[in-house]
Amino acid sequence: MSKNPIRPYNGPAGGWGALRSVATQLIEQDIPVSGARTLLSANQPDGFDCPGCAWPDRDHTSTFEFCENGAKAVAAEATKHRATPELFAQHTVADLARYSDHWLENQGRLTHPMRWDAASDKYLPITWDEAFSRIGAHLNALASPDQALFYTSGRCSNEAAFLYQLFVREYGTNNFPDCSNMCHEPSGTAMKAQLGIGKGTVQLRDFEIAEAIFIFGQNPGTNHPRMLGELRQASKRGAAIVSFNPLRERGLERFADPQDKLEMLHNGSTRISSDYFQLRIGGDLAAVKGMIKRVLELDAQARRDGRERVVDLDFIAEHTRGFEAFVAEVESESWDTIVAESGLTRAELERAGDIYARAKSVICCWGMGITQHKHSVATIQMIVNLMLLRGNIGRPGAGPCPVRGHSNVQGDRTMGIYEKPSPAFLDRLRDVFGFEPPREHGHDTVGAIEAMLDGRCKTFFGLGGNFATATPDTEATHRALRRCDLTVHVTTKLNRSHLVHGRDAYILPCLGRTEIDMQETGPQSVTVEDSMSMVHLSAGINAPADPMLLSEPAIVARLAHATLGARSKVPWLWLIGDYDRIRDRIADVFDDFYDFNLRVRVPGGFHLTNAAAERRWLNREAKALFKPHAVPTDLPVHRARASREQPVFTLATTRSHDQYNTTIYGMNDRYRGVFGERRVLFINAQDIAELNMQAGDWVDLESLCDDGVRRVAKRFLLVEYNIPRGCLAAYYPETNSLVPLSSFADEARTPTSKSIPVIVYAHVAQPGANLQSAKDIGLVRVD
Known part of the structure; x- marks a missing residue:
């Protein structure tokens, strides 16, 4: 530990500090030359999609389109360090468990499939064929497919995710705990009920014309640094940027764009937030309700004065339901409760409401500071209520914008990684592939841990991620994993989850996003969907970290072939010979992916249809719904x-x-x-x-x-x-x-x-x- 770990930082986000940090990471990973070349291929039409966050690219044909954290993610994957079988020969699992997570990751890229040996407490090399055979035999020996859990990280591609859900459903279960269950599940749940779709309605071009951008529970400077470029441009043209965050975060205050030569030369920076409201943790629902209360008060005054109404009555009448009951509920909530629970003054809340009421187009963004609360669904629905008041959904420069985390977490869900699949989706799988998918809902992440603890589930398979570390209630989660008969992890690097294992355990190393994926018909591309529903190609440029590595689609397909054998209706090994074949099957299942292979080869890819952005509401009422919620006072x-x-x-x-x-x-x-x-x-x-x-x-x-x-x-x-x-x-x-x-x-x-x-x-x-x-x-x- 440093002798002086706490030192004031007075600079802006980004700037020279970001460039120095990237340079340090490149040197630490021993890739000062090749790493720089690799970075220049990030988010390019003939390159790979950044393996970091899901923020979209402003121009997928531009150059130098990456940020500090994206550069760190690329450098970490493109490292020259290797975690070979020799590393595991030197250390027992008990020895490795004593090291920090940082040390484990820094051992570098895994190179060989490994199986844990109980007698020596070491991971030993195993051939791919033997690994697939043993894992498949274990899965087939379970009393029920529902005794197995299949976790998914938001890192994997659309092709891998589609094959994964296809294999697991043909195997016979919907047990799909995934990283969405731990982050933005409330966003999808809230918006699907209200708007008929669980995705945000905005695109990057909306940030160019929005008059106001409200940011709730999000720290883009650390979690989505490329977003700061959009906020910087919005600030420069005079848009109001209003931030609600308990902590004072530098990325929401000032930003120096490392790609702006003049700003860097003069050590300048751009103000980001025009207003910064430091509310109490969990006070966002109360704060948004206070803004709504203010907007309704302004509307009532306008009506009394004979002026233009503040709320959009035409939009409300044509596109929504529940307005009158919602207004009555808001009016019944006291300002005293709103102020006490938000942690803001009434004057601050009224100012925020005034800014919203003046703006002709508003974007509302939010992150995990909103979603990881007991009342998170209600909070998101209150944000959507605010947007509905003035018709800020389905028109340029406006809309709800949940800012999701990992690079393809939204695409995974689109591809069917969901423990509660719709009957229509399962019907389409049946019709396309000729097997009857399971209909009973599966376990989410919390349910998966509970099921491992009480013995209902005996096998855990992880396609990426670090389940043991990412999950809540660490002691309980570790105990749950250790109760399993089998744990398997598909991964690029060593992490804590590989050391918290079941009675039998495997590590299956895979290619990274930056690496060339060579299959039967040549090098392959995969696709990802960003946080704003753009789907585009990603193709690695680096040689694989080791010739032994397999791609994630190949691992899934070969395991499916070994497990299901002749009873399978799916030509697994043929599909992975050319990923265009996988994309053709995706198009067969999902209407929005028609002409998938043709459209995704257009530079920048294509945008998936968003009904709410077109003011088509796909819920049961066929209308956008106002959802009243009381400010919680019994949490x-x-x-x-x-x-x-x-x-x-x-x-x-x-x-x-x-x-x-x-x-x-x-x-x-x-x-x-x-x-x-x-x-x-x-x-x-x-x-x-x-x-x-x-x-x-x-x-x-x-x-x-x-x-x-x-x-x-x-x-x-x-x-x-x-x-x-x-x-x-x-x-x-x-x-x-x-x-x-x-x-x-x-x-x-x-x-x-x-x-x-x-x-x-x-x-x-x-x-x-x-x-x-x-x-x-x-x-x-x-x-």
Whole structure:
């Protein structure tokens, strides 16, 4: 650990700091030359799609279209480091488990399929044929296909995801826990009920003309840095950018575009947020409802004065239902409750409402700061209610914009990775492939962990991701995985999930997005769908990290062939000879993918139809629905505060800037002024004083839940930060252990990782522990 981990950072997001960080990562991964060439092929028509976030490309034919975190993701994949069988020969699994997640990833690309040997506690090499044969035999020996779980990461391509769901459904189950269950499930659940489609309605061109952009629970500077380019341009042309976030985040304040020569030359930057409202953690529903209340008050005044109405009555009459009941419910909610629960003043909420009412076109964006709460579905529906008031759906420069995480997480769901498939989709699979798919709904992520714990599921297969680290309630999740008879992981690098394994375990290494995928008919391209429903090609340019590696589609197809054998209706090995064949089958199943191979070869690809963007509402009512929701005043944190005299805080888990999902690129969080340390707790100065502590003290965190389980995360460094009183933030996965498995979003079952009731108390070092004292750390305040 650094002797001085907390140092103020006063620069903008981006800028020279971003370029230095990219250069450092390229050097650390030992690819200073080839890595630079690889970066220049990111998001290009003849190159590969960035394996990082799902933010779309402004121009898929432009050059230099990547960001700091995208560069880190590419460098991490294109590294020269290798995790060969020799690494596993030197270490038992118990030995490897003692290393940090950062160290595990930095061993480099996996090169050979491996099987865990119980006698030596080591992973040993195995041939691909033997691995597929053994895994297939295990699957066929289960009493029911429903005893197997098939997890999916948002990294895999459309082709891999389609084959995966096809194999699993022909095998006989809908057990598809996936990363959507842990992040944006509430977005799809909320919008599908309200608008008939679970995707955002905007495209990048809408950001060019929006008069106002509202950002809720999102930190684009770290999680979607390319979005800052759009916000920067919007700010420069005078659009209002209104941010709601408990933490003061540099990426929402100022941005220096590394691709702007003048800005870089003069050390300049561009203001991002015109207004920044630091609400309480979980206070977004109350804040949006306050804005709505203000808009309705302005509308009532306009009606009294005989002026043009503020709400769009024509749109509401033609396209919506439930307006009158919704208005009555909003009017019945008191300003006192809204102010208390949002953590903002009435004047602040009225200002936000005024900005919304003045703008002729508005985009509302949100991230996981909205989705990982118990009331997340209600919050998103309140945001959509706000948009419906003035017809801000289905016209240029306006619309809801959930900003999803991993690069193809939206495409995976489009391809059928969903534990609750529609009857119409299953009917189409039956008609195209000639088998009867299972109809019973499967397990989501929380349900999968529960099913492993109680023995209903005995096999876990992971197509990418780091399930053991990404999931809530770490101890319970690890116990669940260890109860399995078999765990299998398709992956590019070593991670924690490979060390928390079942009685039999396999690691199946795959090609990365940057690598050439050579099949029977030559090099192949895959496709991905970004967060705004653009589908485009991705083709690797680097030689594979090792000749032994297989592509994800090849792994899925060969496993399906080994498992299903002659009883399968699908020509698995033929399909992977040329991925155009897979895309033809995708087009057979999904109407929106007609002429898939032709349209995807147009530079930039094609946009999937979005009915709500065309003001066609595909829900049961055939209308967009106003959905009333009371401001919640009986959440777990309310009950915890009512039952205890000591201070109860709301903790939100967050990423550092040197992190993407569970991948730790480095130990720094530059924008928040944290260097070389991850076990930190961001807290308001007044709360530190109320605890009779000082910045630099070490503390333990204990979450409060009524399930009788005591969950404690030990030894976190108190860091004074610009965050509202009663609110805390700390990194995940270090604090995932505090999230109870039983605490999830209403209707969507997403873990409540952004609203954990906790208490804080002094850490007592264990005898013999070598801990650095707070006085040696040299702490300063972080703003």
